[in-house]
Amino acid sequence: MVIKLKTTIPSKDKGRLLMPLPYDETRVLDKLPTQKVIAVINKKKYTCNLFYKEDDIFYLHITRLIKKEVGLGSRVSLTLETTEENEETNKIHNDVLDWETSKCKHIMKEVGIKENDTIADFGCGYGHYTIGCALALENTGKVIAIDCDSKALKWINEKEKMFSINNIETIKTSGESTISLPDSSVDVILLYDILHIQDKNTGKSLAPSLYKEAYRVLKKNGILSILNFISDVKTMKMENNQQMTFDDIHNDIINVGFSFSHSVENGVHFDWYHSSYRLKKGLLFSQLEKGVIQNYIK
Ligand SMILES: C[S@@+](CC[C@H](N)C(=O)[O-])C[C@H]1O[C@@H](n2cnc3c(N)ncnc32)[C@H](O)[C@@H]1O
Structure with missing residues (x-):
């Protein structure tokens, strides 16, 4: 499954950055407590964990590599792909x-x-x-x-x-x-x-x-x-x-x-x-x- 959305990487980071995703765009994803996804940001693929909590929101783990290469506070086009392993x-x-x-x-x-x-x-x-x-x-x-x-x-x-x-x-x-x-x-x-x-x-x-x-x-x-x-x-x-x-x-x-x-x-x-x-x-x-x-x- 592939979903596309525009979002902004949060500018504040307390060490482990979990970015909430808009529910309307992500509601088609399986509501699994945790799953691996490929996040494509600026045409580059990153393997990330996606968490789903009972508050109806998916959270994407913004890895250290994304923070370094994309940067905090950046407005990005994000494509999420569920992986075959999933x-x-x-x-x-x-x-x-x-x-x-x-x-x-x-x-x-x-x-x-x-x-x-x-x-x-x-x-x-x-x-x-x-x-x-x-x-x-x-x-x-x-x-x-x-x-x-x-x-x-x-x-x-x-x-x-x-x-x-x-x-x-x-x-x-x-x-x-x-x-x-x-x-x-x-x-x-x-x-x-x-x-x-x-x-x-x-x-x-x-x-x-x-x-x-x-x-x-x-x-x-x-x-x-x-x-x-x-x-x-x-x-x-x-x-x-x-x-x-x-x-x-x-x-x-x-x-x-x-x-x-x-x-x-x-x-x-x-x-x-x-x-x-x-x-x-x-x-x-x-x-x-x-x-x-x-x-x-x-
Ligand atoms: C087979 S796993 C069991 C894990 C868990 N208790 C369970 O039942 O799912 C054994 C665990 O013991 C840890 N372990 C082995 N020897 C240990 C030791 N001397 N001190 C602390 N942990 C040890 C291993 O790293 C491993 O995570």
Whole structure:
């Protein structure tokens, strides 16, 4: 789809410039929370993100390159083209965003998140569960999203702005197996799709250290929430090199001092969603692996 309009690049810029577009001209576009478009300005093509919020307005992200080459305050002829990639993959992007903002919020409430809690999402990745936690807090409390991948954390910051959420704090680590939070400071800690990963520095499984660290940073009666998938547990080995099972993970957690609390269905494995090979093949949300969230009390 191609739409043409005349507009002025705003002259004020607070760092990340989201330019509102006139709704009458853009109403024919798909109302997706986020999509990639080609913006043609002065005959030059720029790949940009286009956001749609509930206020019925599309916002075009004016990239650093546009600011540099076109300039703030310039009157321009703008052509927007939706990309081919959009047509193939928009459905799953939209389904993932919908899941994060509705279904996940309810899952997090079932886990036990309540208003004013402090949540730590260790190994948060692209924040599929961070956003649901932040929304389950109903604009109170705080989610501390911890990861060693700065690109993933940046994306969480983008989503936070997009959904007007302001209770997420991001912490970039160097990939160690300790959690840089004080003792007894957290109400709920998520260890989702992370226990099969190895410490970048020592090459050892992160799991044993993370269970102890979770116990240390949780307040009394705080919740350790874990999510593992069959496809990953198959790859995990015990110290004696034997195949790890879900029962072994459970026993390791109990041995650190936790008590089992409850299970919550419908955890989602997002690994295929981050594979460009799978996306190109036309991945559907329903094809993502599901797992059971297990919750323990300190
Ligand atoms: C498989 S992803 C899971 C992401 C998210 N929890 C989810 O379920 O969608 C694992 C994430 O853990 C991060 N990670 C791996 N080792 C880490 C470490 N030692 N400290 C912090 N983050 C780590 C990776 O960068 C990646 O984003």
